[in-house]
Structures are given as structure tokens and as C-alpha cells.
Amino acid sequence: xxxxxxxxxxxxxxxxxxxxxGEIVDRPKDILEGLEPLALLEQAVRRAELDAGAKLxxxxxxxxxxxxxxxxxxxxxxxxxxxxxxxxxxxHYGPVGGESPIRFLHEAALRIARGECEVAVVxxxxxxxxxxxxxxxxxxxxxxxxxxxxEEPKRGAAFQKPLAVKLGVFRPVSVYPFYEVATSAxxxxxxxxxxxxxxxxxxxxxxxxxxxxxAWLKRHFSSDEIITPSADNRPIAWPYTKLMVANPMVNxxxxxxxxxxxxxxxxxxxxxxxxxxxxxxxxxxxxxxxARDQFVESHPQNAVLHAALDLVDGQxxxxxxxxxxxxxxxxxxxxxxxxxRTLGLGADVEPTVTGGLTFFGxxxxxxxxxxxxxxxxxxxxxxxxxxxxxxxxxxxxxxxxVLSREAPRAPLAQETSVQAxxxxxxxxxxxxxxxxxxxxxxxxxxxxxxxxxEIEHGAVMLRTEANARTLARVPARDTTTLAALMxxxxxxxxxxxxxxxxxxxVPEWQLS
Numbered sequence: 001x002x003x004x005x006x007x008x009x010x011x012x013x014x015x016x017x018x019x020x021x022g023e024i025v026d027r028p029k030d031i032l033e034g035l036e037p038l039a040l041l042e043q044a045v046r047r048a049e050l051d052a053g054a055k056l057x058x059x060x061x062x063x064x065x066x067x068x069x070x071x072x073x074x075x076x077x078x079x080x081x082x083x084x085x086x087x088x089x090x091x092h093y094g095p096v097g098g099e100s101p102i103r104f105l106h107e108a109a110l111r112i113a114r115g116e117c118e119v120a121v122v123x124x125x126x127x128x129x130x131x132x133x134x135x136x137x138x139x140x141x142x143x144x145x146x147x148x149x150x151e152e153p154k155r156g157a158a159f160q161k162p163l164a165v166k167l168g169v170f171r172p173v174s175v176y177p178f179y180e181v182a183t184s185a186x187x188x189x190x191x192x193x194x195x196x197x198x199x200x201x202x203x204x205x206x207x208x209x210x211x212x213x214x215a216w217l218k219r220h221f222s223s224d225e226i227i228t229p230s231a232d233n234r235p236i237a238w239p240y241t242k243l244m245v246a247n248p249m250v251n252x253x254x255x256x257x258x259x260x261x262x263x264x265x266x267x268x269x270x271x272x273x274x275x276x277x278x279x280x281x282x283x284x285x286x287x288x289x290x291a292r293d294q295f296v297e298s299h300p301q302n303a304v305l306h307a308a309l310d311l312v313d314g315q316x317x318x319x320x321x322x323x324x325x326x327x328x329x330x331x332x333x334x335x336x337x338x339x340x341r342t343l344g345l346g347a348d349v350e351p352t353v354t355g356g357l358t359f360f361g362x363x364x365x366x367x368x369x370x371x372x373x374x375x376x377x378x379x380x381x382x383x384x385x386x387x388x389x390x391x392x393x394x395x396x397x398x399x400x401x402v403l404s405r406e407a408p409r410a411p412l413a414q415e416t417s418v419q420a421x422x423x424x425x426x427x428x429x430x431x432x433x434x435x436x437x438x439x440x441x442x443x444x445x446x447x448x449x450x451x452x453x454e455i456e457h458g459a460v461m462l463r464t465e466a467n468a469r470t471l472a473r474v475p476a477r478d479t480t481t482l483a484a485l486m487x488x489x490x491x492x493x494x495x496x497x498x499x500x501x502x503x504x505x506v507p508e509w510q511l512s
Contacts, residue, residue, distance in 0.1 A: 012262035015407060016109035016120075018275040019264050020056070020257035021373035022047025023214045026127065027251070034130030036143035037068050038076060040253030041125045042083045048121070048255040054267035056257055060086040061117025064104035065093045066124025066366040067153060070131040074147045080123075089117065094365075096153045097392030098329060099399040101368040102280070105388075106401050106416060108258050109277040113412040118263045124366025125253030132249060159287035163434050163471050166506060167459045168448050173245055174237045175394040176332035177446035178461055179295050181239075183334055185493035186296035187341075192488040195239055197347060198333035199223030202244060202358065205330055209355025214370065216250045216361030229453065238447035238458075238486060246331045246362035254369040256376070261407065275379045279413050280388075280401035281307035283422040289394045290469060293427040295444055295461075298338060300398045301391065303422040305342045308387055308400040319344045323402075324383035327371040329391045330356040339389060353378050353386070365392070372401075379403055430469040439465050440472065440499040440509055442492050445485050447474075458482055460509045462499065472499055472509035481511040 022044045028034040035043070049057045063086065065077040073079060077093040090111065094100045101124055108120035134141050160170040168174055184194030203223045209215040226243045229235045233243050259267075264274055283300035285292055305320075312322040320326065320343030328336035328351045336351050353374040354360050357367050368390040375386045386403045440462035448456045458474030458481070474481050485492045497511040 010408070010411060012265065013260050014113050014115060014411065015261040016112035016258050016277055016412065017261050017264050018256055018258050018277065018376050018403070019054070019269050019273060020048035020052030021376045022049070022051055022255045023370060023373050024253045025214050025216070025251065026130070028130060031130060031134050031137060031139050032142060034127060034141070034251060036141070037071050037125040037127050037253070038073065038079055038083070038144055040127060040251065041065065041080050041123050041255070044125060044253035044255035045084055045121055045123055048257045052257050052269060053273070054269055056119045056259060056267065057084055057086060057121065059119045060088045060121050062090040062108050062111050062120035063088040063092065064108060064122045066101050066104065066369055067094045067096050068124065068126050068366065069364050070126045070128040071143065072147045072150050072152070073144060074150050079144070096155055096365055097397050098331065098365055098367060099390035099392040099397045100365055101372060102388050102390040102399040102401045103282060105256060105258070105372055106277065106280050106399065110412055110414060112258060112260050114414070118260055120258040121255060122258070122369065123253070123255035124363065124369040126248070126363035126366060127251045128364065129249045129251045161288065161290055161432065163506070164290060167471055167473055168456070169446065169459045169471065172331060172394060173240065174446055174448055174459070175289055176334055177237050177240060178289070178444040179338070179395055180332070180334040181446070181491070182295035182444040182493060183297070183338060185491040190489050191239065191491060195227050195488070196223065197337060198239070198244060199227035200347065201333055201336060201351060202226045202356065204350065205352050205356030206359040208352050209359035212355050212360060212374070214252070215355045215359060216247065216252070217359045234451070234453045235449045237449065240332065243358060244333060246357035248362045248364050250361035250363050252361060252363040252370065254366065254373050256369070256372055273380060275376045276404050276407050277412065278402040278404050278408050279311050280399060280416060281418045282399045282416050283419045284397040285395065287393060287396055289396070290432050291429055293429050298395050298398070299425040300419070300422040301338060301395065302342050302425065303418040304398040304400045305339060305389065307418045308389070308402055309343070311402045312385055320387070321345065323385050323387040325353050325375065325378045326351065326387040326389070327353050327368070327375055328389050329368065330358070331362065335391060335395065375403055379405055430463065430467055433464065433468045433470050435501070436462070436464050436468070436470045436499045436507055437501070438499060439496055440470070442495045442497070443469065445492060447482060447486060455482065458485055460485070462509060464499070470499070470507060472507040473502070474509055478510060481509070484511050
């Protein structure tokens with residue numbers, strides 16, 4: 001029995017290694033033929049075991065299932081375990097969060113490193129495309145009965161202030177623009193320059209998806225196609241069009257199998273099939289985005305990415321070129337744009353091994369499970385080190401994980417949180433007020449559109465004369481103010497206007 005590794009004195013039983021990855025994409029010709037999430041999970045895990053080339057699933061001691069929203073089950077992790085004939089001591093169905101697959105991978109690796117289990121499985125799936133089509137067609141799907149008595153997980157509006165909900169800025173597509181506008185202004189960009197950067201970056205994501213066998217939308221889009229509104233690319237929330245936001249209407253599943261180096265060697269798994277987690281980090285911001293100090297950067301994102309850099313350069317440096325390949329979470333352009341700056345990478349960075357949540361597809365919380373599968377394949381193919389960065393909420397929860405072809409030289413650090421570092425960077429948070437009058441200065445904004453591409457209203461984040469924060473509406477009829485906000489050649493951040501209260505009690509803002 002192997003007891004030590006080539007890494008030196010580390011016990012091989014305590015060195016976690018990823019040995020199997022599996023994915024499935026379901027495009028049924030008939031709605032009734034569509035696979036439910038539980039079936040997608042089962043097939044993904046079985047494919048991962050086939051990829052590993054060894055019988056491991058039956059000995060699974062740790063199972064993490066990423067939260068899914070297209071169907072509701074009672075204890076889906078236990079249902080999956082029954083299907084797969086496993087009895088894991090750790091069986092977990094996770095909360096909502098796009099970072100959760102990376103967190104689960106990291107935690108599974110740590111369990112192996114602590115000797116708590118030999119085999120771990122992380123998996124996730126969604127069948128939103130089929131579920132939505134069935135609902136629209138009034139078709140009853142032959143799936144496991146929907147668990148109506150299971151409470152839907154809290155999302156979006158549950159964590160936001162009533163005024164934000166009333167103004168429609170409580171969904172990801174309407175909150176991320178606040179970061180988009182604020183960051184570009186802080187970077188000295190005009191809105192036109194920021195939009196061009198987003199288009200160029202998204203085009204790079206689409207180029208990867210175009211050649212991915214598992215991508216939902218396999219086409220390389222030009223930057224202009226992505227950023228220019230059209231009949232097929234309607235505006236959704238300024239400055240985002242349909243081709244700049246995550247696409248959840250997919251049916252996908254993915255799974256990864258981890259085991260110890262000792263177990264992998266005993267099972268006869270070839271060394272060139274093994275990928276080692278070197279470690280990572282996690283941090284988060286308040287779930288109420290209005291309780292944050294600013295929107296020009298994310299302190300938790302910075303802390304997490306710098307910690308990942310520390311793992312590969314040991315100096316707390318700022319050059320992400322130490323990674324051979326990276327996956328920067330891509331629900332909306334502002335996230336990877338901030339991340340690449342923190343990593344010290346130029347605009348020509350290859351930001352993905354997967355294709356992005358617009359083009360590869362966004363199976364909601366589980367995109368990064370697919371990204372991890374793609375990263376494992378790239379590292380097996382010759383890349384030395386890979387960075388997986390996931391985030392969830394509204395730039396809220398962040399987790400990074402570093403993978404390598406080489407075995408670690410030191411045990412995995414059991415402490416993963418860099419929350420204290422993120423918190424130390426946070427400035428004073430302004431008071432939030434729901435009633436305001438007088439002058440208001442623009443901190444950020446967005447404009448919401450209906451499905452026909454018509455403006456519903458603008459939503460402006462403001463600082464009052466007392467430096468409190470508030471939100472205000474810009475009615476669709478105020479075309480002058482809206483035109484100034486959406487001027488491509490001048491940022492509206494810092495503009496002054498008048499705050500009044502409308503008849504329905506909602507603050508409104510008009511440019512002075």
C-alpha cells in the first residue's frame with residue numbers, strides 16, 4: 001500500500017486528487033423526453049466514474065449536490081445516493097450560490113486531507129429549458145413529483161430593501177449594472193469604452209464556447225453583435241443586452257470525483273489523469289448590496305484572488321500570468337473585468353476554459369461545476385496551473401480554487417476564509433434612507449426595459465447632501481434625464497439632480 005507521495009513526506013492517503021469528470025447536455029426533441037435534474041445528476045456521476053476508469057462511486061464517503069432551481073425535490077442528495085448505490089457519511093444539498101461548486105470541491109478535498117473520507121463526489125444539474133417549455137405548453141412532465149411542500153430557497157428580494165424591490169433592482173440583471181457603471185467611471189472609461197471592453201471580453205468567451213462539445217450556444221459572436229441592441233438581442237438593463245447576460249434556459253449536468261492519491265494509485269489510475277487541488281480561499285459581502293461601502297471594486301473578490309496568487313507565487317503578487325489557464329466567473333461583464341484587473345491581466349486575457357454563462361450556458365448555480373470539468377481536462381492536457389474563480393449573489397460570495405498537474409508540497413490549508421482581510425479593506429457604509437429631498441448625486445444607475453425593448457424606468461443610486469444613500473426612479477417620460485444617463489461619451493457618475501417624491505411615495509430624480 002502506497003503511504004507517501006512523490007511530493008515528499010506527505011501521506012498519500014491525505015493528498016486529494018481529482019480523478020474523474022463527467023458532463024451531460026440534454027436537448028430533447030420532445031418535451032416529454034427531457035431528463036429531470038436527478039437523472040442528469042446520475043448520468044453525470046456515472047460518466048465521471050467512467051472517465052476515472054475505476055469503480056469508485058460505490059465507496060463515496062462525501063456527496064455534495066449543487067442547488068438547482070428548475071425542479072424541487074425532498075432531499076435530492078439522498079435520492080441521488082439511492083440511485084447510485086452509495087451511502088456517504090457526508091451528504092449535502094447546498095444553498096443558492098454560483099460559487100458553491102468551487103466551495104464544495106474545496107471542502108471535499110479538505111475532507112480527504114483530514115482523512116474523513118476516501119472518495120468524494122461533487123455534482124450539479126439543471127433542466128430549466130425543458131421545465132420552462134413544459135410550463136408554457138401546459139404539459140405535465142413524467143418526472144419525480146414536484147415537492148410543493150419544500151420551501152423555495154431565499155433569493156434576491158428576500159435580502160433587499162423594500163425600495164429596491166419596488167424599483168425592480170433586486171434581480172441580478174438589474175443589480176450588476178450598478179457595478180458596471182461605477183467601476184468604469186472609476187477606471188476613467190467613457191461608457192462607450194466600457195461597453196466596447198465588455199463586448200470584446202464576451203466575444204472571447206463565445207469563441208471558447210463555439211468549440212466546446214458541451215456548450216449550449218456554439219457560435220463565435222463579434223463584439224458588435226454582442227453590444228448592439230437588435231430584434232434578437234434586446235436591451236434588458238442598461239448597459240446589458242440579452243447577449244451580455246447569463247442564459248439559464250439549458251439542460252445540463254456535471255460531476256467530479258475526488259479521491260486520495262493512495263486510493264487512486266491502488267485503483268490503477270494513471271498519473272497523467274490526476275489533477276491536484278492546491279488550495280483556495282473564500283470571502284463574502286453583505287447580501288443586502290445597499291449595505292456595501294461602494295461599487296467600484298469588491299473587497300472579498302480582491303482578497304480571494306490575491307490569496308489564490310499567494311498559492312502560486314508565494315509573494316502576495318498581482319500577476320495572474322502565474323496561472324496557465326483561468327476561469328473567471330461570467331454572469332455579467334463587470335465580474336471578470338474587475339477580476340482581471342485584480343489579477344493584473346490585460347484585456348487580451350483568455351478568461352475561460354468553458355465559454356461563459358451566456359454562451360456555454362448558465363445552469364444557474366452549477367456553471368462552475370462544468371468549468372471545473374473543463375479545467376481538469378485542460379490541466380490533464382498540459383496546462384500546469386489553473387485558477388477557478390466563482391461568485392454568487394450580487395457580487396456577494398466569492399471562492400477561488402487552484403488546480404495543478406503537480407502534487408502539493410505542503411498539506412492543504414484547512415483555513416479557507418480570507419474574510420478578515422476583506423473586512424479590513426471596507427470603508428464606511430453610508431446610511432440608507434427611503435425618504436429624501438433636495439440635491440442627489442449619482443453613485444450609479446441602470447435603466448430597465450420590457451420584453452419589447454421599451455424603457456420601463458431608470459433606477460438611480462444617489463448620495464444625498466448629507467451623504468446618505470438612496471434609490472430613486474427616473475420615469476420613462478423624462479427622456480432628457482434618461483438620455484444624459486445613457487450618454488455613451490460621458491459618465492453620469494457624479495451628476496447632480498433634484499430628488500422629489502412621486503404620488504406613489506417613491507423618490508424620483510431629475511437631472512439639474
